[in-house]
Every structure is written in structure tokens, then in C-alpha cells.
Amino acid sequence: MDKISALSRKKEVPTYVATILLIIIFGYTATNKLISHDRFQFQLQLIPVSFIARNAFFISLVIPLIELVLTIALCLNRYRLPGLFGATTLLGLFQIYLVALMVNYKNLPCTCAGISLELSWIDHIILNTLLISLSILAIRKNAKLKF
Amino acid sequence: MKYQMQINPLILVMLTTILLAVILTIIDTSGQRKQPYIWIHYDKDGKTVLGVGKINNIIELQENLKCKE
Numbered sequence: 217m218d219k220i221s222a223l224s225r226k227k228e229v230p231t232y233v234a235t236i237l238l239i240i241i242f243g244y245t246a247t248n249k250l251i252s253h254d255r256f257q258f259q260l261q262l263i264p265v266s267f268i269a270r271n272a273f274f275i276s277l278v279i280p281l282i283e284l285v286l287t288i289a290l291c292l293n294r295y296r297l298p299g300l301f302g303a304t305t306l307l308g309l310f311q312i313y314l315v316a317l318m319v320n321y322k323n324l325p326c327t328c329a330g331i332s333l334e335l336s337w338i339d340h341i342i343l344n345t346l347l348i349s350l351s352i353l354a355i356r357k358n359a360k361l362k363f
Numbered sequence: 364m365k366y367q368m369q370i371n372p373l374i375l376v377m378l379t380t381i382l383l384a385v386i387l388t389i390i391d392t393s394g395q396r397k398q399p400y401i402w403i404h405y406d407k408d409g410k411t412v413l414g415v416g417k418i419n420n421i422i423e424l425q426e427n428l429k430c431k432e
Binding site: 235236239240243244245247248251252258262264287288290291292 | 371373374376377380381383384385387388389401403411412
């Protein structure tokens with residue numbers, strides 16, 4: 217019996233780590249982007265992709281709202297799995313966007329918030345890759361947590 | 364019969380993070396920000412953005428431009 221509970225606890229670790237990390241990252245950046253909404257919108261307008269620049273206002277509201285919804289979903293056991301899928305998709309899209317812009321343009325404006333402002337573009341890609349891997353691992357384990 | 368309310372610790376993590384973000388953003392915007400100036404280098408047409416960056420002061424920007432030119 218003890219062996220079974222120890223095994224199930226081991227299975228919970230990646231889910232706990234991924235969930236807590238994603239809650240902190242999405243919660244922090246979403247709040248920061250909503251408070252400094254004008255700055256985020258301005259930074260989006262500087263991105264040399266016409267679709268993003270033209271719809272900067274809409275995107276600057278939708279992205280932090282999606283992040284907030286995902287944060288809440290990750291907190292609740294019932295919606296954690298869809299939350300993890302959503303977080304992985306959002307991180308994946310961000311990764312594609314980062315790589316595509318890095319390959320095609322120089323001197324890109326940084327649309328990040330808080331601590332991540334200090335990161336270089338390469339650091340962003342590394343952090344993103346780690347988070348995506350952790351989320352995929354958590355989805356694969358799909359452990360049911362107590363909360 | 365006693366009822367004990369259980370608070371989801373993950374919700375506590377979320378609320379703490381949001382509160383921290385609010386406090387840090389207020390501190391960050393109320394005081395002196397690092398690199399308060401944003402420079403944009405436009406093409407001749409005045410529409411195409413060639414480069415964007417942040418800088419501490421105008422003198423630094425002029426020096427940077429001289430180096431680049």
C-alpha cells in the first residue's frame with residue numbers, strides 16, 4: 217500500500233512543478249500586461265509584422281486575458297488538464313513567433329513583463345523550451361492532485 | 364458539527380503572484396525606470412521600422428548613432 221502511494225506521489229511531482237511554475241509565470245505576466253496595458257500595446261505596435269501592429273489593441277487585451285483564464289484553470293483540479301493543454305499551446309505559439317521573428321528581423325522590441333524583461337531572446341527560447349517540456353511531461357503523467 | 368474551510372494552495376499561489384505583480388509594477392512605474400527612453404529608427408519612408416531599443420538618456424542615443432553611422 218505504501219509502495220502504491222509513494223509511486224502516485226512520484227507521479228504528482230512533474231504536475232505540481234509545472235502547475236506552480238505556469239501559475240507564477242502566467243499570473244505575473246498577465247497582471248503586469250494588464251496594468252501596463254498602454255506600454256504593452258505600444259511595444260506590439262513596434263513589431264514589424266503588420267497583422268500584429270494593426271491589431272495591437274485587441275491582441276494586448278486578449279493575450280493577458282487568456283493567460284489569466286489559464287492561470288485559474290491550472291488552479292482547479294477539474295480544469296487542470298485543459299489548462300495544461302492551453303498553456304502548452306500558448307507557449308508553443310510564442311516559441312514559433314520568437315524563432316520566426318529572430319530569424320527574420322534584428323532589433324526586436326521586447327514585449328515581456330517583469331523579470332523576463334532582463335532576459336535575452338536566446339534566454340527566452342531556452343526558458344520556453346523548458347516550460348513546454350515540463351508541461352508535456354505533466355500532461356503525459358496526468359496525475360490527479362489533491363487540489 | 365464543525366466545518367473547516369479548505370483553501371486550495373494553488374489559488375493562494377495565484378493570488379500571491381498577482382499581488383506581487385501589482386506591487387512590483389507600481390514600484391517600477393512610480394520610481395525612476397531603467398532606460399526610460401525608447402528610440403525608433405525609421406526608414407526614409409517614415410513607416411518602416413528599422414530598429415527599436417531602449418536607452419537611458421538622449422546623449423547616450425546620440426553617441427550610439429554616431430558609432431553606428
